[in-house]
Amino acid sequence: MKFNSRGLISLDINGEIYDYKLYQSLESLSRTKSQRKSAKELNISHTVFNRRLLKAEDKLGFKITEKVGNGTILTRNGLDLLEEFQKYLIKIENTANLNIAGGHISTGLLESIKHPFNANIYSSSDKDAFELAKRGAVDILTLDDPLIAYERDIDFTPIAYDYLVLISSPNCEEISKISDLNDLNFVNVTGSAQRLAWTTLKHYDISYNIKFKVNSQFDAFKLVRNSENLHCFLNASYFKGNELLKYDTQHVISLVKVNEDKSEVDEFIDYLLNDGQESIENQGFIPL
Structure with a gap:
């Protein structure tokens, strides 16, 4: 997902305003797991990037990032803050683009592959994304696990397999x-x-x-x-480990059409099921 300052989105948390620059930083870091890579992506120095995060943590009163090995990841509080930004952005986003929300694994896949569509992709949990879909806030719901769809007899479209x-x-x-x-x-x-x-x-x-x-x-x-x-x-698409239960735990990564009236929804899904399958396999998933 690419950002610019067109929306100048901001959130008011306990009287403090957090603008789109923090949003950009959190979103990028959630993907790169590296402050230096994110700083380069946002075209700012590593020092400025780090200071932006530290300033936000000081105002918030809790940690939003933490070191893991040679990288940096978002804490649970950091992920929650990013999700709040994303939910707010969905409400104000230009509806000409595809708005997609879903689980961390499935949205991570869609963010990683190249496709010819203008899409805004928001990562949360399957449950939170489903709540957004119920309110009609997104065009496509992605599911890391099809259980929500199974339980409610909702039609879904598999785009890949994982285990x-x-x-x-x-x-x-x-x-x-x-x-x-x-x-x-x-x-x-x-x-x-x-x-x-x-x-x-x-x-x-x-x-x-x-x-x-x-x-x-x-x-x-x-x-x-x-x-x-x-x-x-x-x-397995994100982590290397023991494949003892590979065949017992194979499951589909899937999409649910929320906005049936937007033609780009069907076009996007058709692309993933055909031309996009090679890209999906390159990201560590099992193609259809």
Whole structure:
């Protein structure tokens, strides 16, 4: 998603105004996971970029970014702030463009591939994006997990396949068979396709313990890698890990048409199902 200052969007939080420059910074950092890359993308110095984030944190009273290895990611509070900006922008955005909202995995895919459409893409959770779709605020809803559509008998269009890999703490012993998962401690990511992993473990009578619950797969990854004897199932399109449950957890990345009257909606979906499949595969997903 590309930004300019045309909207000059701002949010009023506890009497403090946060403008589109912070929005640009958060959106870019959510994709690049690097302050230097984001600064280059926004054509500002790394010092200016870092100072912008620190100033916002000082005004907000909480951390919106944190270091992970050689990179920087958004904290849960940072992600929440970005989502608030995105929801507000949806309300004021020029409707000539396609407005797309959905889960972090599916929107991340659409942001990463090249396509000939003017699209504004907003990343949140499947649940939050679904609420926006119900209000008619978006043209297309993307789903990391089709469960919402299944439960409500909503038609959806698969555009790719993904599956879950097992991520383990560095000190953990190698896991080579399903029985090795018995009595292990896990991180649960709310609203993700992890439900397929839990269903599989129950099917094989594997006992497991949910020690932590988080809202982001990136938060889960960080927690596991910085802990002892902790595990998590995450999307293979974004994370490398043990493929023990690959075939048990394969699922579709899908789209739901919200605005049936906009011709670009069908054109966009048709592109993804045909010319866009090679790009989808290049991003680590399994094409149709």
